[in-house]
Amino acid sequence: MHIALGDVTRNQSKMEAMVAEAARRKSHIVVLPELWSTGYALAEAKHYADELSKGMFATLSKTATQNKIAIVGSILEKRGLEVSNSAPLFAPNGRMVGVYRKIHLFRLMEEDQFLQPGPSITPLDLPWGTTGIAICYDLRFPEMFRKYTVDMSARIIFIPAEWPLVRSEHWRALLIARAIENQCYIVACNAVGKTGDTEFGGHSMIVDPWGKIVVEAGESEQLVSATIELNVIDEVRKTIPVFEDMRLDIYG
Numbered sequence: 001m002h003i004a005l006g007d008v009t010r011n012q013s014k015m016e017a018m019v020a021e022a023a024r025r026k027s028h029i030v031v032l033p034e035l036w037s038t039g040y041a042l043a044e045a046k047h048y049a050d051e052l053s054k055g056m057f058a059t060l061s062k063t064a065t066q067n068k069i070a071i072v073g074s075i076l077e078k079r080g081l082e083v084s085n086s087a088p089l090f091a092p093n094g095r096m097v098g099v100y101r102k103i104h105l106f107r108l109m110e111e112d113q114f115l116q117p118g119p120s121i122t123p124l125d126l127p128w129g130t131t132g133i134a135i136c137y138d139l140r141f142p143e144m145f146r147k148y149t150v151d152m153s154a155r156i157i158f159i160p161a162e163w164p165l166v167r168s169e170h171w172r173a174l175l176i177a178r179a180i181e182n183q184c185y186i187v188a189c190n191a192v193g194k195t196g197d198t199e200f201g202g203h204s205m206i207v208d209p210w211g212k213i214v215v216e217a218g219e220s221e222q223l224v225s226a227t228i229e230l231n232v233i234d235e236v237r238k239t240i241p242v243f244e245d246m247r248l249d250i251y252g
């Protein structure tokens with residue numbers, strides 16, 4: 001998605017069109033990028049942020065219900081006097097199954113100046129198994145992914161992102177690495193195009209637990225979809241039992 005900085009109306013129309021298209025393709029879930037409704041308009045974060053059941057959260061719930069599809073992606077959340085970069089996951093009936101709040105704030109894009117970090121990681125119990133959510137910069141913290149997979153048995157991790165084009169090599173390599181080392185599916189959606197002064201890198205992708213790229217977008221706006229084969233997770237975990245071979249007594 002090419003996000004228009006601070007133009008919520010325009011971004012919302014685009015989101016609705018993309019979700020409707022994903023539903024036409026009979027997808028079960030659609031992943032949106034990080035801060036898809038505003039981009040990094042962080043100086044006005046308090047103005048754009050909504051409380052959990054209001055504003056853009058309510059819009060997402062309605063869009064999920066209308067299209068009978070699950071939705072995940074991050075938006076600004078008002079929490080008392082603070083604002084978080086929060087990724088709610090809505091079920092096809094519009095119920096918010098859970099919300100993950102970004103715990104690693106990215107100083108290079110001044111998140112630490114305007115946002116409050118989340119307090120915890122959030123495993124969600126979904127029909128296809130335990131699911132994790134991470135947001136963009138979180139990708140650089142393998143410990144977080146280990147916690148989702150080893151301690152919480154996550155099988156899929158969704159990653160909404162606004163990752164700049166200049167670091168696309170890191171984006172691609174880290175997504176594949178996280179999938180291989182945790183033997184899980186990684187489903188990552190990045191922004192594209194210029195938003196404010198930053199060019200975003202695209203290459204949204206789904207990586208399977210073997211590290212194979214199931215589907216990969218380019219650097220222009222598009223919706224890509226694919227089917228996830230859940231049995232691959234168990235096959236890979238059985239073939240190379242890294243979770244059983246871990247030596248937490250030495251480095252845990």
Ligand SMILES: NC(=O)CCC(=O)C(=O)O
Nearest residue numbers: 106136137162163164167
């Ligand atoms: N929005 C972000 O968290 C960006 C993270 C990023 O660019 C990185 O290199 O890490």
